[in-house]
Amino acid sequence: MRLAAVDLGATSGRVMAGTVGPGRLDLEEVRRFPNGGVRVAGATGSTLHWDVLGLYREMLAGLGDAGAVAGVGIDSWAVDYGLLDADGRLLGNPVHYRDSRTAGVAEFVHRTIPARELFAVTGLQELPFNTLYQLVSEGDRLAAAEKMLLIPDLLGYWLTGSVGAERTNASTTQLYDVRERTWAGDLAERAGIPARLLPPLREPGERIGTLLPQLAEELGKPQLPVIAVGSHDTASAVAAVPAEPGTNFAYISSGTWSLVGLELDEPRLGAAALAANFTNETGVDGKIRFLRNVMGLWVLTETLRTWATRGEPAELATVLAEAAAAPPLAAVVDLDAPEFLPPGDMPARIAAACRRTGQRPPESRGALVRCIVDSLALAYRRAVRQAAQVTGRPVDAVHLVGGGARNDLLCRLTADACGVPVLAGPVEAAALGNVLVQARALGADLPDLAAMRRLIRETQPLRRYVPGGGNWAAAEARLSGAGVVA
Ligand code: LFR
Numbered sequence: 001m002r003l004a005a006v007d008l009g010a011t012s013g014r015v016m017a018g019t020v021g022p023g024r025l026d027l028e029e030v031r032r033f034p035n036g037g038v039r040v041a042g043a044t045g046s047t048l049h050w051d052v053l054g055l056y057r058e059m060l061a062g063l064g065d066a067g068a069v070a071g072v073g074i075d076s077w078a079v080d081y082g083l084l085d086a087d088g089r090l091l092g093n094p095v096h097y098r099d100s101r102t103a104g105v106a107e108f109v110h111r112t113i114p115a116r117e118l119f120a121v122t123g124l125q126e127l128p129f130n131t132l133y134q135l136v137s138e139g140d141r142l143a144a145a146e147k148m149l150l151i152p153d154l155l156g157y158w159l160t161g162s163v164g165a166e167r168t169n170a171s172t173t174q175l176y177d178v179r180e181r182t183w184a185g186d187l188a189e190r191a192g193i194p195a196r197l198l199p200p201l202r203e204p205g206e207r208i209g210t211l212l213p214q215l216a217e218e219l220g221k222p223q224l225p226v227i228a229v230g231s232h233d234t235a236s237a238v239a240a241v242p243a244e245p246g247t248n249f250a251y252i253s254s255g256t257w258s259l260v261g262l263e264l265d266e267p268r269l270g271a272a273a274l275a276a277n278f279t280n281e282t283g284v285d286g287k288i289r290f291l292r293n294v295m296g297l298w299v300l301t302e303t304l305r306t307w308a309t310r311g312e313p314a315e316l317a318t319v320l321a322e323a324a325a326a327p328p329l330a331a332v333v334d335l336d337a338p339e340f341l342p343p344g345d346m347p348a349r350i351a352a353a354c355r356r357t358g359q360r361p362p363e364s365r366g367a368l369v370r371c372i373v374d375s376l377a378l379a380y381r382r383a384v385r386q387a388a389q390v391t392g393r394p395v396d397a398v399h400l401v402g403g404g405a406r407n408d409l410l411c412r413l414t415a416d417a418c419g420v421p422v423l424a425g426p427v428e429a430a431a432l433g434n435v436l437v438q439a440r441a442l443g444a445d446l447p448d449l450a451a452m453r454r455l456i457r458e459t460q461p462l463r464r465y466v467p468g469g470g471n472w473a474a475a476e477a478r479l480s481g482a483g484v485v486a
Helices: 052-065 105-112 115-122 131-144 151-160 185-190 213-219 233-239 271-275 298-309 316-325 346-356 365-391 408-418 429-441 449-459 472-479
Strands: 002-008 012-021 024-034 038-040 047-049 072-076 081-084 147-150 207-210 225-227 249-254 258-264 279-282 288-294 397-401 422-424 463-465
Touching (some): 002 052, 002 233, 002 429, 012 052, 024 429, 072 233, 072 429, 115 185, 131 147, 147 151, 151 207, 151 225, 233 249, 233 258, 233 279, 233 288, 233 429, 249 408, 271 365, 298 365, 316 365, 316 408, 346 365, 365 408, 397 408, 408 422, 429 449
Parallel strands (some): 002 072, 249 397, 397 422
Antiparallel strands (some): 002 012, 249 258, 258 288, 279 288
């Protein structure tokens, strides 16, 4: 069975073709296109948008290139959305979650709905860009809106004409009641968001519809089913974590963001989870993704971009080799600090963070990249340990999936920092999870997550890293500036 998986990431979007059969799972990249924010001016300042029509056009071209497929599924980053009017037309261009329009909005909302209450209902970590805060920042514009569609649901709507909200992504909005498994409509209304905006929920594996007749004709694909997958990319990636049943594993979905946590059957909504700022997002088959967002390879990508805009471009492989040779743990920064969220000059921000904590800023490119990768591994260590502490579940191994699994230095340092073996791969976890959920919906013999994960283990290349050394505890103490001489 051949299926098309549309996987949209913050740096690029892809259309992949996956082939699934007994003991078989192959993935082929059909089309890749750049993605990223587009900043445009307005009367009160500029706004960072997504080029959603460009993504739609590329997706269609990719579906054309994919040839004969039995289904298509779409996953993307979470939280961002388009608003539709009563005629189903898009109102404005979707805004990028890294835009500054939500600055101060969380504090404003907390005056009406305290953070503790929000967490007790939605189980979501506080991130300034949660859909709730983005919608509140729309102000009067909401009056013209009839429906809010998250990005994969918006693209699915354009393909089929069917309006809905896939559950895993809905769970990232901070407008979803994680225990009742419904929209938190009352909470939305109290925040000033009309509950009519929230579309009917749908499950991963549900058929959204078939291609609209005109598209079907253009693409030469009559009756092509569009299937809801774990449309939150992290949900698809976690479904593809090749864990063996019954093992105590943590996962790290390592891409632009790093999502670090455990898979649970029930949300954890207690004070410890709130204090550690963990989230309870919904996974495929009703699992709970108990995790925290760690800033991720974004800081490295932005560093390379900064160098390139200064006319000093660097190859990723070259700077990673230099980083591998640089002294370990010479300087570390707290990558979860808010200053690393917006686009900008990361080398300068890292140098400032080092100075603030009494450390000497890195002096070469290799040392700077080493600082980023060391800091990322350190953030993984903190998140894995906290997840274990808060849930009382031990962690015996870490599965690292996504683009970061290609980064040998990062995988090695993660094993060192976490003190447990790291199994790296698959790199294309989100696309594989997308394909497997579609395959099951269309009748493949993959009854549960365990069967999907077994197929990944049997077919995908994985690498194992055993922990080495390094004084990670001391490095962690340096993050807070401990040891700074006044
Ligand atoms: C990863 C991801 C994260 C989400 C962030 C913003 O691609 O989907 O899970 O917190 O992007 O949407």
